[in-house]
Amino acid sequence: MTEVLRVHEPGLFTTIQDTGRLHAIASGVPPGGAMDRFAHSAANLIVGNDRSAATLECTLTGPGLLIEAPCLVAVTGADFDLRVNGAPAPAWIAISLRAGDELAFAGRRSGARAYLAVAGGVLGDRWLGSMSTNVMAARGGMHGRPLATGDVIAAGQSAMAAVTGRGLARQLRPRYDEHTLHLVAGPHISRLGADARAALFSSAFVVSPDSNRMGYRLEGPGLETSGEELLSFGLVAGALQLPSSGQPILLMADHQTAGGYPVVATVVSASMAVAAQLAPGDEVRFAETSIETALQMRAVQREALESLTS
Amino acid sequence: MPPQRSTVKVRIHPLGDTALLAELGTRLDTAVNTRSIALASALKKRRDVRQAVAGAASVTVQFDPDQVTHVALAAAIRRLASKRPPMEEPGRLHRIPVVYDGPDLQAVASALGLSQQKVVEIHSRPIYRAFLIGFVPGWAYLGPLPDELVLPRRPDPRRQVPAGSVAIAGHQTGIYPLNSPGGWHLIGRTSVRLFLPDSDPPSLFRAGDRVKFFPIAE
Incomplete structure (x- = not known):
């Protein structure tokens, strides 16, 4: 030492x-x-x-x-x-x-x-x-x-x-300047109406000043969800939670481990590097992607890192 | 009795490319929670699983996509879930002393049309189950709360709830382990510490444990 x-x-x-x-x-x-x-x-x-x-x-x-x-x-x-x-x-x-x-x-x-x-x-x-x-x-x-x-x-x-x-x-290196995060539809996506779902994937959201290592509050169009209260379940970093306010919260590294708000989508692992580089006031957009594409993006990052050990 | 294959319907959803949510039910139910805890511990033994945590009626699984696809893991989860869960050993029993003088006790009693004495009596009668550990370090969702005490959450959450507050909301009760914001009704307090940062695991309660409250004067 x-x-x-x-x-x-x-x-x-x-x-x-x-x-x-x-x-x-x-x-x-x-x-x-x-x-x-x-x-x-x-x-x-x-x-x-x-x-x-x-x-x-x-x-x-x-x-x-x-x-x-x-x-x-x-x-x-x-x-x-x-x-x-x-x-x-x-x-x-x-x-x-x-x-x-x-x-x-x-x-x-x-x-x-x-x-x-x-x-x-x-x-x-x-x-x-x-x-x-x-x-x-x-x-x-x-x-x-x-x-x-x-x-x-x-x-x-x-x-x-x-x-x-x-x-x-x-x-x-990741394209940090491209503030589009790739999402896989989540367990409670069906709680979003057609308009809200379209708004999630077509709107710009702004990272609120009330954002930290626990999560980012995102300001944008209100995304209304329907359905009864959920039983609490385990959460993961990258989950896009939608509280009743309709303003999504992107869970980051120090996130709450469990919660009962709907998770309408999850940011894919390769996009979390870009998410980590968003500062309050930055604009962010979401693109829906498949698990297969997400895994390809992940493989690209893995190969980049492996180039440093060869 | 011959072993039975049960007919648990499991709904499995992706949580991105490295995690899955397996839902075993939609109601707060001891049998479903027991199955969820058993499924989580079976999944944790797999090499391709990085973490598996039981929810009230679900399991959240984080896995290594270099070792297993989400499709193969979902099939394995369905197989494991259809097995009869091992006979559950009763969880450890914790007896928690409570001073029932919470700031919401009066309001809770009048909203429910009960005396404060009766609220205390009903709350301290059952042996609750720790359905899920999480939200903040050491927090346990305890339940089911008797129907007579069921109230929606407070409309305006408090910015600061003191650690040790005993609270109720919906069919659940719990103890705030840390000073934190909270929207539950505060009916009492305990000096028992739930978050034990210098122990491993750092939580007094584990999923499946049993908790009995008893009233004390001070």
């Missing part, structure tokens, strides 16, 4: 995240984990980590970090004006830093969440099998809270020799 980073500026909401604690949903604990699993995995693979290693998830306003010990890092996900000692630095590629260097996330150009991986993996408190930060329970990651000025981040021992310059070409 080596202390590699000191937090100079914490950013708006920077948390330690790995691939979460899916087994804990049986106790009502949100699964957690990186919102954009593609970017999280890519950052890890670029620096030679296992894709389940923890990274820093930097939200909307990124942190300023002082380097305490030589390390290999990679930043992926949202497009920030990344700077090392004030000079522009590239993302989606391994960069070697020396003690005393300063890594800054200056302005954000697009996207919502950037991932910083450090060779050896970021270390945090482990809770229920995962280092992911759960703010509600105040457990995991940096003592269950976002980073604060003065925090010191440690990394594990890097298993692989440092390969500076390994990166992921732009054409292999």
Whole structure:
């Protein structure tokens, strides 16, 4: 274990995240984990980590970090004006830093969440099998809270020799600028009338300011549902819930584990990377797709990530 | 008695490309819930299943689409669901002391045309079943609540319900594990902790457990 980073500026909401604690949903604990699993995995693979290693998830306003010990890092996900000692630095590629260097996330150009991986993996408190930060329970990651000025981040021992310059070409990354999420019709789609169903797939929705790692509230045309109250059932990230207000909620990584609102559709796994990069105020549209197409999209992402391990 | 193949109708819906919802019923029913819990634990043993969680009358299954197709998994779920569930062992019994002085007790009593004393008596009489753990860490949907106490949710949910509040809504009762917003009627409070963050599992109640409330003065 080596202390590699000191937090100079914490950013708006920077948390330690790995691939979460899916087994804990049986106790009502949100699964957690990186919102954009593609970017999280890519950052890890670029620096030679296992894709389940923890990274820093930097939200909307990124942190300023002082380097305490030589390390290999990679930043992926949202497009920030990344700077090392004030000079522009590239993302989606391994960069070697020396003690005393300063890594800054200056302005954000697009996207919502950037991932910083450090060779050896970021270390945090482990809770229920995962280092992911759960703010509600105040457990995991940096003592269950976002980073604060003065925090010191440690990394594990890097298993692989440092390969500076390994990166992921732009054409292999998700199309983050295309804000269309692909949906598979859900268990309660028949509760939407024909007009509401048409509105779901033809309208633009805006991500409300009241959106976070639990879920996004989407503002758009009211989508009325009919039918009696449902018995509570287990939920998944990507589910598009429709409360009686008619304004859909897209469930994200820290979602409630069960609920009784109709789920009219589910965002496919390959689109969740794009969903994770939506910021409040962004417009989003939905396209209905088949499971077969969803699996093809998933395979494209898997191959892109596998190109980093070959 | 010869083993029987039951005629459970299972409706299976995709939840995207990596999950399925298997619905075993549409009513709050102990037998259906028992089957749901048994099906979830059978599915959890499969290598291609990443997680299976029982709902009140359903199972939500997350799977690895590189190992199994949703069609093959749906067929496996139907096979498993048609098997007679193993005899359920009675869930662990929890006795929960409650101070019945909730802010809604008076309103609940008058809405139901009962005395407060009677509401307490009826609420603390049954042994409830934990149908489902979820919503927030440690929350259990307990039921069925006796018909005499059935009320719709409050029209205006509270922004903050204190942890430990004992509440009712519809045919269910429950205890808020954390300070959180909530729309149920608060009839009492308990000092028993339901969310145990430093235990694994971190929830006092598990699906299928039994819960008995008893009134205490303070």
